[in-house]
Amino acid sequence: MTSLQTLSSQASSLKTVDASLLIAGFENPVAQCQQAFRQLLSATSEPGTLQTMVATDAQPAGLNTASWSLALSLFDADCTVWLSPVLAAQPALVSNLLFHCQTRLVEHADEADFALCNADELDTLQPFSFGSAEYPATSTSLILQVPALSDECSLSAGSGWTLTGPGIKFSRHLCVAGLQDSLQQELIHSRNRFPCGIDCFFTCDHTLVALPRSTQLSIDQPIDQPTDQHSAQES
Amino acid sequence: MYVAVKGGERAIDNAHALLAERRRGNRDVAELTVEQIRNQLPLAVDRVMTEGSVYDPELAALALKQASGDAVEAIFLLRAYRTTLPRFGYSEPLNTETMQIERRISGTFKDLPGGQTLGATYDYTHRLLDFALLAEGETPPSLETDSAPLEPCPRVLELLNSEGLIEQSPKNDERPRDITREPVDYPAERAVRLQNLVRGDEGFLLSLSYASMRGYGDSHPFAGEIRSGQVTVELVPEELGFPVVIGEIVLTECEMVNQFHGSKTEPPQFTRGYGVSFGYNERKAMTVALMERALRADELGEAVNFPTQDQEFVLSHTDCVSANGFVSHLKLPHYVDFQSELEMIRRLRREAGKQENNAPASAVEEKTV
Amino acid sequence: MSASTAPVETAARQHWMAVLARADSAQLDTRWQALNLQPEYQFIRQPEIGLTMLRGRVGGSGSPFNMGEMTLTRCALRLTCGTLGVAYIAGRNKQHALTAALVDALLQDGSYHDRLQSELIEPLAAIYKKNCAARDAKTRATQVQFFTMVRGED
Numbered sequence: 037m038t039s040l041q042t043l044s045s046q047a048s049s050l051k052t053v054d055a056s057l058l059i060a061g062f063e064n065p066v067a068q069c070q071q072a073f074r075q076l077l078s079a080t081s082e083p084g085t086l087q088t089m090v091a092t093d094a095q096p097a098g099l100n101t102a103s104w105s106l107a108l109s110l111f112d113a114d115c116t117v118w119l120s121p122v123l124a125a126q127p128a129l130v131s132n133l134l135f136h137c138q139t140r141l142v143e144h145a146d147e148a149d150f151a152l153c154n155a156d157e158l159d160t161l162q163p164f165s166f167g168s169a170e171y172p173a174t175s176t177s178l179i180l181q182v183p184a185l186s187d188e189c190s191l192s193a194g195s196g197w198t199l200t201g202p203g204i205k206f207s208r209h210l211c212v213a214g215l216q217d218s219l220q221q222e223l224i225h226s227r228n229r230f231p232c233g234i235d236c237f238f239t240c241d242h243t244l245v246a247l248p249r250s251t252q253l254s255i256d257q258p259i260d261q262p263t264d265q266h267s268a269q270e271s
Numbered sequence: 272m273y274v275a276v277k278g279g280e281r282a283i284d285n286a287h288a289l290l291a292e293r294r295r296g297n298r299d300v301a302e303l304t305v306e307q308i309r310n311q312l313p314l315a316v317d318r319v320m321t322e323g324s325v326y327d328p329e330l331a332a333l334a335l336k337q338a339s340g341d342a343v344e345a346i347f348l349l350r351a352y353r354t355t356l357p358r359f360g361y362s363e364p365l366n367t368e369t370m371q372i373e374r375r376i377s378g379t380f381k382d383l384p385g386g387q388t389l390g391a392t393y394d395y396t397h398r399l400l401d402f403a404l405l406a407e408g409e410t411p412p413s414l415e416t417d418s419a420p421l422e423p424c425p426r427v428l429e430l431l432n433s434e435g436l437i438e439q440s441p442k443n444d445e446r447p448r449d450i451t452r453e454p455v456d457y458p459a460e461r462a463v464r465l466q467n468l469v470r471g472d473e474g475f476l477l478s479l480s481y482a483s484m485r486g487y488g489d490s491h492p493f494a495g496e497i498r499s500g501q502v503t504v505e506l507v508p509e510e511l512g513f514p515v516v517i518g519e520i521v522l523t524e525c526e527m528v529n530q531f532h533g534s535k536t537e538p539p540q541f542t543r544g545y546g547v548s549f550g551y552n553e554r555k556a557m558t559v560a561l562m563e564r565a566l567r568a569d570e571l572g573e574a575v576n577f578p579t580q581d582q583e584f585v586l587s588h589t590d591c592v593s594a595n596g597f598v599s600h601l602k603l604p605h606y607v608d609f610q611s612e613l614e615m616i617r618r619l620r621r622e623a624g625k626q627e628n629n630a631p632a633s634a635v636e637e638k639t640v
Numbered sequence: 641m642s643a644s645t646a647p648v649e650t651a652a653r654q655h656w657m658a659v660l661a662r663a664d665s666a667q668l669d670t671r672w673q674a675l676n677l678q679p680e681y682q683f684i685r686q687p688e689i690g691l692t693m694l695r696g697r698v699g700g701s702g703s704p705f706n707m708g709e710m711t712l713t714r715c716a717l718r719l720t721c722g723t724l725g726v727a728y729i730a731g732r733n734k735q736h737a738l739t740a741a742l743v744d745a746l747l748q749d750g751s752y753h754d755r756l757q758s759e760l761i762e763p764l765a766a767i768y769k770k771n772c773a774a775r776d777a778k779t780r781a782t783q784v785q786f787f788t789m790v791r792g793e794d
Binding site for chain 3: 320321324325326327329330353356357358359360361362363364365367368371372373374381382386387388389390391414415416417418419420421426428439440441442443444445446447448449450451461462463465466469470501504506508510511513514515516517518519520524526543545547549
């Protein structure tokens with residue numbers, strides 16, 4: 037449980053806020069948070085579909101629009117967030133997360149409810165919490181910023197996957213650019229640990245794709261498989 | 272088992288309209304405003320805030336108006352509203368020692384620094400109905416004032432501390448578990464017990480306190496100190512990094528002193544029970560303090576002989592919203608449940624009847640119901 | 641602190657923020673309107689209503705525990721010069737939080753500071769002090785003055 041942390045760490049977290057770097061959050065917080073949450077629900081209930089997220093005018097340096105919308109709608113004073121080294125070194129990002137979300141930033145990834153990370157920084161899932169058999173929901177949710185996302189296998193440097201499982205009628209294609217090979221292998225193999233596991237949210241610009249732990253993935257074979265054409269054409 | 276039953280929609284709509292009419296009462300009588308409830312029924316408002324677990328006198332007064340004065344229904348309304356609001360973090364721990372005192376008494380020392388201050392209390396009233404209040408019109412009471420500054424009021428129990436005769440409240444700055452975010456595990460730590468008791472049903476806790484003093488428990492404490500007054504609330508915004516005052520709230524605090532015969536590691540000394548409530552709800556603060564101490568039996572190595580000392584018995588039944596919900600659920604349709612029980616009783620009686628008919632000595636004739 | 645603003649002493653800012661938080665909403669509004677200032681600003685955080693969990697201490701001075709929540713309205717805005725004003729106010733009055741955030745921002749600005757201090761903060765602080773003193777005076781009149789009845793021969 038995360039509750040036995042000291043009071044002082046909450047007031048003065050890892051970093052402090054630089055007031056000059058603060059930017060506006062959602063203009064209409066209630067409606068826009070609900071909208072973002074609805075999009076997140078759609079993304080998670082239909083894994084592999086691309087969602088265009090509700091946006092703010094600007095986002096702090098280091099975050100893309102979709103990640104910032106997720107942060108504004110999901111993070112609060114009761115959750116813990118781990119930032120990858122590159123993101124943690126962005127004062128505007130840290131200031132705005134602390135200010136708008138009152139997030140508790142943690143140093144150890146396995147203490148985090150959420151992890152925010154760039155794809156090129158992550159080669160393993162090992163540092164994160166996979167949850168326990170009693171409380172699988174306590175695992176870390178990973179928000180991974182990637183250079184490109186597509187539901188067609190057209191990205192040159194992307195990992196082409198075929199997704200199957202709950203929320204997918206037959207199968208669905210997903211192409212995520214910029215993932216390291218070792219991470220990709222771990223993502224595939226971590227499915228064996230269900231119900232424990234990491235729910236992944238890939239973000240790129242305004243786009244969000246969810247890959248919950250219940251979705252099976254295999255690296256695309258050249259042979260055509262029956263695909264769920266309808267959702268593959270959604271953008 | 273529940274089955275969906277349709278057809279009540281019109282009846283429900285009309286029942287709500289009838290409820291609204293009854294709440295309003297005779298329209299020849301002026302309508303009660305929320306501001307009037309807030310100002311003139313403040314103790315009802317305080318109870319709703321304490322058990323609703325939200326300090327906001329206006330919302331509590333509104334809940335009372337909407338609930339036709341039913342405290343438990345009003346508490347339910349406030350709890351429900353609470354769930355619609357985001358949480359902006361946590362206050363700094365309140366410093367009740369610097370409370371702007373409006374009442375402060377001690378049952379353990381007559382003369383104490385800061386003195387005994389009665390404040391606005393029902394304690395010395397004669398409990399005779401005041402028919403002047405029934406008559407229209409009012410005469411403001413002549414109020415004496417004393418503009419000499421109030422002396423500081425240090426905690427009474429600290430007086431015992433100088434001799435080492437009372438236990439110290441252990442102090443650490445761990446984040447206390449929050450029962451509105453995490454379920455309670457037993458045995459529960461002291462912070463969890465206290466949070467549960469503060470929002471617990473006043474009547475239930477009052478009766479348990481009474482029982483624990485009458486012999487169903489091992490507790491007959493002294494009221495070391497009771498104080499009510501304004502307490503400043505501060506929090507530390509992330510963007511500022513220093514505490515800022517957000518306003519004042521009224522709190523009532525009670526510290527009970529119990530004797531403790533000592534253990535292998537501890538010499539005989541006094542122990543404490545602590546209680547607090549929103550507003551001027553002194554009865555509630557006292558019952559919380561009594562029960563808080565009663566539930567420390569296990570921790571202090573005392574025998575747990577009575578339900579009043581049993582954490583799970585007390586803490587899992589304090590919440591009036593849960594209790595009311597569970598009792599009220601019996602009003603829901605249990606048609607199928609009941610049909611099956613009815614069927615079973617009929618069958619048992621039929622079978623019993625058959626056996627008796629088969630028995631030669633029996634002359635009882637049974638008809639199927 | 642933003643670069644365009646002279647550093648403000650923390651204690652001074654804490655004082656005016658406390659005065660603004662404790663002020664009666666209507667009195668604050670009247671005095672603010674009378675100043676007739678119309679600064680331009682951008683919201684960093686729209687006025688919003690929420691809850692804060694109140695923490696007490698076991699025995700008044702021991703380990704912290706969660707006592708219950710209270711309603712709270714907060715607001716943050718930035719003046720065109722870059723100064724950030726924030727407000728955290730007990731209760732659910734968005735206008736109160738907005739005005740307090742504006743005043744907080746302007747008080748950090750040397751050209752408005754003295755006027756706001758004398759026409760807004762000082763009078764509001766005086767009202768608060770007077771109300772406290774009036775309450776204290778009523779309370780003090782209920783203080784018990786014990787005297788001991790001498791009994792027996794000794």
